[in-house]
Amino acid sequence: MALKFPIYMDYHATTPLDVRVFEAMKPYFLETFGNAASRTHQFGWTAEAAVEDARETIARFIGASSGKEIVFTSGATESDNLAIKGVAEYYASKGNHIVTTTIEHKAVLDSCKRLQKQGFEVTYVSAGPDGLVNPDDIRAALTDKTILVSVMLANNEVGTIQPIQEIGKITRERGVLLHCDAVQGLGKTPFDVQAMNVDLASITAHKLYGPKGCGALYVRRSKPRVRLVAELDGGGHERGMRSGTLNVPGIVGFAKACSILMEEGAAEAERIRGLRDRLHQRLTAELDEVVLNGHPTLRLPGNLNLSFSFVEGEGLMMAIKDVAVSSGSACTSASLEPSYVLRSMGLDEELAHSSIRFGLGRFNTEEEVDYVAALVAEKVKKLRDMSPLYEMHKEGVDLKSIEWAAH
Amino acid sequence: MAYSEKLIEHYENPRNVGSLDKDADDVGTGLVGAPACGDVMRLQIRVGDDGVIQDAKFKTFGCGSAIASSSLATEWIKGKTIDEAYELKNSQIAEELSLPPVKIHCSVLAEDAIKSAIEDFKRKRAEKAALES
Numbered sequence: 288m289a290l291k292f293p294i295y296m297d298y299h300a301t302t303p304l305d306v307r308v309f310e311a312m313k314p315y316f317l318e319t320f321g322n323a324a325s326r327t328h329q330f331g332w333t334a335e336a337a338v339e340d341a342r343e344t345i346a347r348f349i350g351a352s353s354g355k356e357i358v359f360t361s362g363a364t365e366s367d368n369l370a371i372k373g374v375a376e377y378y379a380s381k382g383n384h385i386v387t388t389t390i391e392h393k394a395v396l397d398s399c400k401r402l403q404k405q406g407f408e409v410t411y412v413s414a415g416p417d418g419l420v421n422p423d424d425i426r427a428a429l430t431d432k433t434i435l436v437s438v439m440l441a442n443n444e445v446g447t448i449q450p451i452q453e454i455g456k457i458t459r460e461r462g463v464l465l466h467c468d469a470v471q472g473l474g475k476t477p478f479d480v481q482a483m484n485v486d487l488a489s490i491t492a493h494k495l496y497g498p499k500g501c502g503a504l505y506v507r508r509s510k511p512r513v514r515l516v517a518e519l520d521g522g523g524h525e526r527g528m529r530s531g532t533l534n535v536p537g538i539v540g541f542a543k544a545c546s547i548l549m550e551e552g553a554a555e556a557e558r559i560r561g562l563r564d565r566l567h568q569r570l571t572a573e574l575d576e577v578v579l580n581g582h583p584t585l586r587l588p589g590n591l592n593l594s595f596s597f598v599e600g601e602g603l604m605m606a607i608k609d610v611a612v613s614s615g616s617a618c619t620s621a622s623l624e625p626s627y628v629l630r631s632m633g634l635d636e637e638l639a640h641s642s643i644r645f646g647l648g649r650f651n652t653e654e655e656v657d658y659v660a661a662l663v664a665e666k667v668k669k670l671r672d673m674s675p676l677y678e679m680h681k682e683g684v685d686l687k688s689i690e691w692a693a694h
Numbered sequence: 695m696a697y698s699e700k701l702i703e704h705y706e707n708p709r710n711v712g713s714l715d716k717d718a719d720d721v722g723t724g725l726v727g728a729p730a731c732g733d734v735m736r737l738q739i740r741v742g743d744d745g746v747i748q749d750a751k752f753k754t755f756g757c758g759s760a761i762a763s764s765s766l767a768t769e770w771i772k773g774k775t776i777d778e779a780y781e782l783k784n785s786q787i788a789e790e791l792s793l794p795p796v797k798i799h800c801s802v803l804a805e806d807a808i809k810s811a812i813e814d815f816k817r818k819r820a821e822k823a824a825l826e827s
Binding site: 597598599601602605616625635636637640672673674675676677678686691692 | 708713727729731732
């Protein structure tokens with residue numbers, strides 16, 4: 288099959304809609320467009336039935352005991368905000384301490400920072416050099432004032448899959464609520480809120496071949512019943528936890544995306560893992576000094592985060608502009624700081640600048656992988672021929688021994 | 695990030711990539727930047743007895759703007775005297791390549807690299823003169 292350009296390998300950022308999802312959504316834009324909160328006519332009833340059906344599907348997908356535990360939101364950022372700020376506000380009289388990790392998404396970290404300004408205490412547990420959070424570190428961070436622990440299922444940059452089940456045992460034993468940002472891991476690695484003792488979970492449709500702008504927060508209803516203060520005031524939708532007219536087509540698409548994964552997820556993960564490993568092997572066969580960031584095995588099947596030493600990430604991305612990937616390089620961010628995730632894992636800043644995240648997914652092919660591997664290898668070689676650092680490395684100069692003038 | 699055509703052209707076809715013998719008397723080397731900051735430029739010049747830059751080479755670790763800035767810098771200083779080259783301003787590079795504001799530091803680095811190479815050459819020349827006198 289002929290290759291189509293540009294090639295998309297940034298599935299952690301977002302995914303295209305699966306056409307089956309699109310087909311499921313279509314009638315809810317055009318014919319059955321009702322407001323799910325309209326109780327007085329058929330349009331509303333149809334929309335409500337579709338939403339309730341979707342709720343049950345999504346609940347089943349994450350191992351929740353009932354659709355009533357699913358609160359629809361506009362996406363993962365809102366879900367993270369609602370979980371953390373909503374719980375903090377509700378349980379403030381019980382305690383003022385939250386435990387999270389340094390590699391969480393900004394939606395979690397910045398929610399915590401805002402709470403700190405309001406007088407909450409937050410402990411940020413570091414991940415190890417492989418991006419893995421040690422459950423013992425979470426245990427050690429707990430105090431009698433801790434009300435919430437928030438740890439992601441899988442990291443968005445390095446794909447490391449966190450030991451949520453072990454962390455869940457600890458939080459349950461200590462009577463502390465556990466929030467899990469499951470956005471990146473859901474559908475790619477097993478996730479079950481019952482088995483893992485998760486009390487709140489943020490999920491979103493657009494990372495699962497569903498539509499953008501539609502997410503959910505799982506809120507446990509029994510053992511324990513989790514309460515939270517709503518962020519938005521209004522019509523009291525979603526059992527008072529999230530006011531606002533429901534995005535019916537989005538919700539229908541979200542559920543369809545989940546049911547496809549329930550059927551095909553396991554086989555798909557294996558196929559994508561095979562492509563990812565092929566890409567990794569081809570690159571390391573062609574190039575020296577390639578560092579794998581994250582955990583070698585406990586990682587998302589589609590994630591390959593590599594540092595091509597002595598080559599700067601944005602410079603490399605410019606050379607492979609027909610391939611959509613992302614980089615932890617500072618040059619890709621407005622802040623001119625390299626990835627906080629890679630730095631907090633203890634990676635040298637230089638390697639963080641050299642990192643490229645390949646995110647493979649449902650629609651990638653072996654031909655694409657082979658093309659990308661050959662292209663990246665060729666361009667890395669070209670840029671290394673242009674890199675003073677690679678030349679010094681080859682001459683045996685220890686780059687760390689040089690006093691660089693930081694600017 | 696949207697880059698100008700000139701910048702992309704320099705990035706894709708960089709001029710004067712390579713090395714000169716850093717131990718040669720008539721070669722000045724400037725190494726600026728830091729790996730931790732994401733850009734390092736090495737710019738070298740070969741200077742004739744008349745003070746004219748006969749050749750210039752660079753190697754750069756950095757983003758597209760850094761590579762294009764160093765490529766342009768080497769192109770501009772060739773054939774100039776070291777005094778003329780020392781006057782080259784980063785703003786001229788930034789303007790020529792239409793660098794976006796967050797990339798202005800790449801042109802600053804290129805200016806620093808030129809100055810540093812010229813200073814290295816002058817230091818060598820002074821040392822040589824001292825030895826000969």
